[in-house]
Amino acid sequence: MSAQPQPTLPPVRLPSGAELARDALGAPLFARAVRLARWSGPGIRVDGSGELAAEQLAEAAQALGLDPADEDAPALASQAWRVALDTGLVEVTEPEGDGGAVQEEYGTASPGEDLALITGGAPADVLDLWRAALDAVLADAAVPDLDDLVDALEEGGTIDFDRLDWNPQREADFLDGVLANLYLLTADERGAGQGPVPLPVLAASMVVPEGMGAPTDAVLEQVSDAMMRLDDQFRQLEPIGLVEFRPVDEALMAEADDEELAAGSVAGALDDEDVARYGMVRLTPLGLYGVRARMREAGIGAPAVGELADKGADALLDAVCGYPERSAQAEIAQWLDGRDLPAAVAELLAAARGADAAGPLRRLRCQQALALAGPEAEPAVRAVLDDPELGGLARVWLAERGAAGVPAPDAELVYWLTVDTLAAQLAADGPFGSGAALGASTEEAGELPLLMQSLTSHHTGFFERAWRVEHPATAEVLEAMGRMHPDRKAAKEARKAAFKARSRRR
Template identity: 80%
Template structure:
């Protein structure tokens, strides 16, 4: 029996599509792209590739209210225009090669059909446009900055890619890996949760090998280089609404040399000393949505709380078996909210049955689902009192509510429920620190526990006893558990 059934990624909790669509529409870069799409008209002229001609960039910047941005205004307008073209907010007709006199002609641009979706489309249609915009921004972020491109120009004015040491696929994979790690840190309930993640932590996650206890100077330098790349990339990703970003403190870089900066960034992240000066980043709810969508497209299992609400009870229990407890509770509550309680309880109890490996954890999640249920659930619970797999669970639920006429369980049911409970906890949390105390509590109430429990007709009996032999805090009881596990294995074989 496996002790770790959890999927690679925990489930993410996302706002509704309507809330996410509103976030998309106010993301600065996307909002600028929409405004330029509405600005486009008969006088708009584009170059090869659909780029605005240079002479029109100041006009576009003015349309965006960027007159006071100086040289940055046309650059921001050019970026927003590229997003508008790539998302279909603008339709362009590219110019011909040139006329008979050899003069280049300009192409034209008009608002695209998809522009109407911004105001009149469903939330999902708005989010699809935003995802297309995100693809454009991610592609741009993986390109070296202008200074690196200028430094790599050869004598003929061509880019020397060997000198640049830039591999587009490698850069895109690096950024995807960083965003995947940031996503995982965000959705892991025992990890960073909703707090910002230090840039050194992200950089180290991609650079420092897991088996390296003390990073070398060369590795620390790679971490420093990765941090500076990420500092530039997250600056580009913030305007599309993907992240909230606090850049690296430029004064810090000026104060320290390269080696000192590299070592200090890792030490600072570990010691939480001035860590914010090394940069902090957080995925927004829209960012979580966007990265999850890209993961799903790549075939990665990235569940979201609420996606089981319209499934059957069997799919619900199987699904939440892989969720952390808090996410499982949230998913169960959404599932119950749309159903009549007596019918839902009966369905949950039926789905909890089974002698398969996942049975114990299904029953634990079923018990979790029934915990807040009121008197309307009692008839369905009483209906399984004689069920060998659910009778113990039913008695516990009824007794906790002070119900009358709850039949006492026989010895076989008590031992079976004990094995099932420990098997479920092992499946949910592995060999967690709290489990030895549970084992001690369960065995303390039964004289001769290990002389009887090895005979229990439960598929996890030997597995549970072996775990008790490793984990029981009482050495004598642990030894008895190992002997009982041997008997159970022999009996099964």
């Protein structure tokens, strides 16, 4: 896979290998390929390229239980046979020749060794075969349709590729880019991933330049062309189990020209049913697995929740700092599951230390982990009460559980913890986090300005004390408060305090 939408993608939650393997075996095209592999054997004749002899396509369709009256049955059988060949489910013996003269017009086909993996292999074996089938289907989906090929035929039966305007690598890259964007929309927990994606949105993500306002007529025409191209490709990809797809309504295509089709689909003023008429698509869990595997092969960071379960606490906290909150909580819960809780909590607390830029967010994620811990974690938490970086969160955890003998924090610790908490919330915005970036506006920051307002209203002279806090992020936090605090007077005080903090650091 060659398209690289961005170097790191949000984590996804995948079913178990066994569940994915069951989904793979249930994908219609893959299931048909398996049935034909079992059907192959003595008497099955194939040509030099391994394709079934023409008269045997009807037999293959019958073996698949397809309706003989269905004009698409031979094509469905042929496609399933090609998948069986491409995945090694079927092995072919080529026609024999002697001294350059072909004695036999046809070769034979028989079940391949890999067919035994369908029933006797591990889930990973089944998924490897399904991924080989997916690669074959994706290659077919990137080929122009038959009408375009016929139009580009020259005298003598050769194809004029310049006239066809088809570049195989470009087409493969386009489809990979589409799947990467669909993956990102599916994995993104902040909204779009909760349901199917409108086909025009996906097409526009590949065509409309970033930052463009109202699309021009030329861009709308490109969006329309991309929509129809994707409509054809997703029809081919649905039978392998990659996507759930609702095609573009044919009546809609007859009602509107290209510009009207695209303009209506991206206008944003349609109700749900009207939007659905333009086509809807989403990756299945199996599709999410398949696209993720392809991206990982291409060197793109595509984490999955649960893959850190056997790692140390330092690797866990470093990774979940870039996760959305819900994914971070799920990853932490799986990491804790089965571990000796007191030892695990002590390891997490040790990994949370640090004066580096990621330190505050590590401590926030550690605090989320502690929220999942029971009373048996108390000794490990009490052990860090005197730690300058962890003492504050330790007191919070103990107080929330009504523990006795929790020492009251001094003012210095209270202000340090406040700065650390705000720094963590600001850092949590990362590519996929739920907080606010240091440069975010009040609208973009969500609830963070309200948190800032609450903190300052409960501490008289907050900014006069805050700029003196010995924390690496003090100046950055105060600058952010100067931008985001909803009270203009407090925001001005924050900016003055930030200047003092920076001057003090010099």
